[in-house]
Structure formats: C-alpha cells, structure tokens
Amino acid sequence: MALEIEQFMCRSDNFGILIHDAETGETALIDAPEERAILEAVERTGWRPTMILTTHHHPDHVEANLALKERFGLAIVGPAAEAPRIPGIDRKVREGDTVRVGRQEARVIETPGHTAGHVSYHFADAGVAFTADTLFSLGCGRLFECKPPVMLASLRKLAALPLDTVIHCGHEYTEANARFALSIDPTNSALKExxxxVSRLRAEGKPTLPTTLAAEMATNPFLRWHDPVIRRNLGMENASDEAVFTEIRKRKDIF
Structure with a gap:
C-alpha cells in the first residue's frame, strides 16, 4: 500500500505533514511546527502519531515536540548533528540510516546548508522525499549556518533522486520564489507556465505543494547552476558551478 500523506498549514507559512502506513496504521509527523494545527489534523484523519521525523532544529519545526510527546508518548527522531537543540529527541540519525513508519522505510540524507545538521527523509518505495528547508519549490533555504558549497553538495544529493520523486517542503514560498526565478531565467517557458x-493556485487559496523533482530540475534556478542560459544571464558563462550557485543565492537574499 502507498504511503498516505496529509499536508496542512501551520503558523503563517509552514507546512505540517502527517504520513500514514495504512497497512499497519502507524503514523508519523514530519516536524512539529504548531500543536493546534497538528491536533486538528490528527482529529480530522484519525491518525494517531507515534513518531516525529525532525529535519532540523529551528523553532518553527520543533515548537510542538514536547507537547506532542507528552500527549501521544511518541518518539522523536532527528539529526545527530543537532541533537542538543532538538527538544525531546530519542533517536539520533545520520547519513544512510533508515527509519521505518510501519512497512514504509525512509533513508536519511544529510542535507546541511540551511542549518549545519539538516536532514531529509526519502521514502524510495513510496516515491516521496521530505526536504523541509533544504530544497523548496522553486527555491532553496537561506544559508544560516553553512557556506554555499555545503548547500550545493546537499542539493546535488537531492537532484540525484529519481525524477518522479514527489517533493514535500517546509514552507509555502513558491510564489515569491517564482518571481525571483523569472528575474534570472525569464525566457524559460516551463518556468513561465x-x-x-502558482499564481492561480495562491489566488484560490490553494497550496502549491507537493512538487516533483522533475518540475524542480526544469524550473528551479537553485538546481540549474549548469544551465547555459542562466549562466549567460548572470554573465558567468565560464564560472564554476560553485560560483554560479553562490551568485544565485546572493541575488535571492537581496531580491
């Protein structure tokens, strides 16, 4: 059976996510941004969580950890590199570790950049990856704790996943990201479409996620450092991948 996913809004622009293995009934949360919204989702679905798969330590991703642990007695999984900063952590995971939600298995991918210990979770059989604040729809996370080469290496890992992988991210940033993407890649017909x-979806109050890796590879400038058109638009035709990525991130930071 496929992994069932309930995506919902938390706070102002965070996505909350419940994942559910229908065969066993086991349920996990991807991060814990807000207790109230999560409890409403649990009530709506009837899925009682037994685990939180934490991606990184920022408060808007771990705020409800302890309250949910007290309420449900759930286990909290998170990156070993950030363990002291993740409330209630029970299991520390690293690159290549696996985590099971019922019969569904996720591989842990270390994806530092936004934070120094950020991880993503890839459920290969279900064809889905939870990338939180590393890879966004049409964007990538701000570099709060790492230099650009670190984020570039993380994005290369994610770009190597199967193109049909469904991507769930941590925030509803797509519309703003699209405006920036068009500023450096204005002739990309797939991006314009x-x-x-995205504008229509947001005007209707609908989410722009999930996305797919194929869509991101075709339109997300942070996965297109190699693209000759973007390089020409930046005046960096012969620059290194690292230099091009760094310039794109720099421009987004002040856009």
Missing part, C-alpha cells in the same frame, strides 16, 4: 499556475 509554472509561475502562472
């Missing part, structure tokens, strides 16, 4: 679709 996608930006128009």
């Amino acid at each position: 996608r930006a128009a679709k």
Whole structure:
C-alpha cells in the first residue's frame, strides 16, 4: 500500500505533514511546527502519531515536540548533528540510516546548508522525499549556518533522486520564489507556465505543494547552476558551478 500523506498549514507559512502506513496504521509527523494545527489534523484523519521525523532544529519545526510527546508518548527522531537543540529527541540519525513508519522505510540524507545538521527523509518505495528547508519549490533555504558549497553538495544529493520523486517542503514560498526565478531565467517557458499556475493556485487559496523533482530540475534556478542560459544571464558563462550557485543565492537574499 502507498504511503498516505496529509499536508496542512501551520503558523503563517509552514507546512505540517502527517504520513500514514495504512497497512499497519502507524503514523508519523514530519516536524512539529504548531500543536493546534497538528491536533486538528490528527482529529480530522484519525491518525494517531507515534513518531516525529525532525529535519532540523529551528523553532518553527520543533515548537510542538514536547507537547506532542507528552500527549501521544511518541518518539522523536532527528539529526545527530543537532541533537542538543532538538527538544525531546530519542533517536539520533545520520547519513544512510533508515527509519521505518510501519512497512514504509525512509533513508536519511544529510542535507546541511540551511542549518549545519539538516536532514531529509526519502521514502524510495513510496516515491516521496521530505526536504523541509533544504530544497523548496522553486527555491532553496537561506544559508544560516553553512557556506554555499555545503548547500550545493546537499542539493546535488537531492537532484540525484529519481525524477518522479514527489517533493514535500517546509514552507509555502513558491510564489515569491517564482518571481525571483523569472528575474534570472525569464525566457524559460516551463518556468513561465509554472509561475502562472502558482499564481492561480495562491489566488484560490490553494497550496502549491507537493512538487516533483522533475518540475524542480526544469524550473528551479537553485538546481540549474549548469544551465547555459542562466549562466549567460548572470554573465558567468565560464564560472564554476560553485560560483554560479553562490551568485544565485546572493541575488535571492537581496531580491
């Protein structure tokens, strides 16, 4: 059976996510941004969580850890590199470790950049990856704790996943990201079409996620450091991948 996913809004722009293995009934949360919204989702679905898969230590991803642990007695999994900063952590995971939610298995991928210990979770059989604040729809996370080469290496890992992988991210940033993407890749027809679709969805109050890796590879400038058109637009035709990525991130920071 496929992994069932309930995506919902938390706080102002965070996504909350419940994942459920229908065969065993086991349920996990991807991060814990807000207790109230999560409890409403649990009530709506009837899925009682037994685990939180934490991606990184930022408060808007771990705020409800302890309250949910007290309420449900759940286990908290999170990156070993950030363990002291993750409330209630029970299990510390590293690159290549696996985590099971019922019969569904996720591989832990270390994806530092936004924070120094950020991890993503890839459920290969279900064809889905939870990338939180590393890879966004049409963007990537701000570099709060690492230099650009670290984030570039993390994005290369994610770009190597199967193209049909469904991507769930941590925030609803797609519309703003699309505006920036068009500023450096204005002739990309796939990007223009996608930006128009995103605008329609947001005007209707609908989420722009999930996305797919194929869509991101075609339209997300942070996965297109190699693209000759973007390089020409930046005046960096012969620059290194690292230099191009660094310039794109720099421009987004002040956009």
